[in-house]
Amino acid sequence: MKELKDLYDIVIVGGGPAGLSAAYSAWQNGAKSVLVIERDRELGGILQQCIHNGFGLHHFKEELTGPGYAHRCIELVKDKSEIECLTDTMVLSVEKDKTVVAVSPDHGLIKVKGKTVILTMGCRERTRGAIRIPGERPAGVFTAGAAQRMVNMEGYIPGHKIVILGSGDIGLIMARRMSLEGCKVQAVLEICPFSNGLTRNIVQCLNDYNIPLYLSHTIVKIHGKDRVNGITVAKVDEKMRPIPGTEFDIDCDTVLLSVGLIPENELSRGLDLKMHPLTNGPVVDQHRQTSLPGFYAAGNVVHVHDLVDFVSEEAEIAGKFAALEAQGKLDGNTKFVTVTAEKGVRTCVPQCLNLPEAGEQVRLFMRVANPERKVKLVVKSGDNVILQRMLPVAKPSEMIAVDIPAAKTELIGSSLTVFLDKEA
Amino acid sequence: MSETRVMNCIMCPMGCEMTVTIDDGKVVDVKGNTCPRGAKYAHDEVTAPKRMLTTTVRVEGGMLPLLPVVSETVLPKEKVLDCAAYLRGVTVKAPVKTGDVIVEDILGLGVNIIASRDML
Ligand SMILES: Cc1cc2nc3c(=O)[nH]c(=O)nc-3n(C[C@H](O)[C@H](O)[C@H](O)COP(=O)(O)OP(=O)(O)OC[C@H]3O[C@@H](n4cnc5c(N)ncnc54)[C@H](O)[C@@H]3O)c2cc1C
């Protein structure tokens, strides 16, 4: 067992794609000592259970499975003497002076300090408590992600006749997965009038297997005492209230919940980082620095991504700037700019900029509030239009990325707004 | 008689919406695709739809009881369930390395099934 150092250039909390990409980028940018702390028995994060393909096309220019992508990330950091990775080690708290407190079977209680800290804890699923379905609490109700772990890693099947509540990507992927395992997926129910998953997943996970998708429908009751034996479903009105008289029953022994992901931010809250009410993650600038100097964050802990490629990209930015800061190479002379999402744009990350005088290329990641067709995305600072882009289709499930070139950042005043122009 | 069909390319997460013109069972025009893979997909989808398969096989002596596997290339869509059912009956022994062939030429379709992770 290797002795830990007291002080690292960078301590990274979480060894998923975000943490590993950040570590690699920090190393590329001159960091001399990087410690990655992961609570699971292996590195790679949630991707180890996402055995489907579709990852990596942007970042590695190759179509990979989840474990394949994780493997690539792990290859990037292994055998580098400047990067240490601890697995089976749970971070308990992070202090404002950048002391990270963790516990592991090998080391016991650990206290290490970073010149900078990067938070990459990922996200977790909303559970039944977060959505409140009436009925007893029979066995057979799982989150889709928990079911995914069972079926793909642990080797047991949660049930045979399945209904999925929520049409997020995990729910859609699991609909196909259970079908491939020989189970019958009776239906996918979605309370919104549109699906929250990627279109490709509707096509290849539902349509391919003739699984019906009921939009604007939800579960009003779960039946069964010891084990689920059916559900009652109803249509909902535009305020998402069940419409009396529209109820019908579906026979099933298992309900999978895919009702959204929330960034895993207990540690960030402990630090009193400024949080964003809609992303549920810390507010960050274009370098992924949080409201506390020296603390960075990237990946699903900042905002839920659907594309791990963007997670890696964002983490590389965080890793680079954390490394520069640890080496005292960051230009402190910057202009502060707020970034606000308005009219049709629900969220935008980063939520602020610290722009150097020479300007700097900035990439904005946005999600729209509702599905739209033929709208113009506008980025404005005061009266200056910084950028516009026509979007043939825009969906809440698909993140939009736009780049503001360095030369254009000169036109930015003290605030930036992004919005949709629907008259376009 | 030519007809048009609106379909989404599923080759990458962009999911481009394409308008496909079909004449006599053949694709004669594709609009809305961002890259050439979209046109290829539209052609296949109209003539002979194909899909990748990802599933698991049992593994003995590994750190986990299951090994994730992937088809090396696409399979005929209508054969995917048969292949998955076949793979449910397969057991391998650890250690396995990423890219190892788990089933050669599955069901005579000319496609290998390979391991998608190391299993020690
Ligand atoms: C079911 C599912 C399907 C998906 N499908 C796709 C897809 O088809 N294509 C695609 O591109 N993307 C997909 N994604 C998204 C992709 O998996 C994520 O964007 C990516 O894994 C996020 O990386 P991350 O490093 O931010 O988080 P994670 O992968 O969640 O990693 C976070 C890590 O931090 C660790 N951690 C958390 N708290 C602590 C602590 N206190 N101490 C120590 N360690 C801690 C966790 O154990 C975990 O390993 C999917 C995600 C899910 C959940």
Ligand code: SF4
């Ligand atoms: S056309 Fe190209 S960019 Fe569009 S979804 Fe298909 S593969 Fe992706």
